[in-house]
Amino acid sequence: MQQVRGKSLETQLDHLCEHVNKMGYHAHKNHPKRLGDGTRVQGEPFDYEILLPNWHACFDAKECHDTKWHMQKKDIIQTENLKHCKNAGCEAFFLIYFFPIKRLVRVDVDEVIRVLESGSKSIDAAKGGEFNIGLIIDKAANELH
Structure with missing residues (x-):
């Protein structure tokens, strides 16, 4: 998926999670904590987890x-949560789709931390590496054989 055509990135990632789960592995989207009336109490730590062998x-x-x-306060909190995941041995990153240049990039959480430590709160589209979501499915499929 190098371009997002008329669907949001998260909608496509939700479909990816369904596919990974149908293959017998696990993927899920985190959701914010809400009260019974729907009032948002706390944001999600980050959006997605995918677990393959x-x-x-x-x-x-x-x-x-x-x-x-341009990072907001919630993005900085998510960076901290993702760093904890990386410390535990997970790949942890931001997946960003830049509409003006139709580019999907993966920016490692450590790179985001370096940018924040430099005093900036912005990540340029050229900062990350291009990302092909199909590689996740290929990785899962290869484990089945």
């Missing part, structure tokens, strides 16, 4: 209508 990834999905992703 030799790959465990935790990541947050972002859509950006600029050539830079």
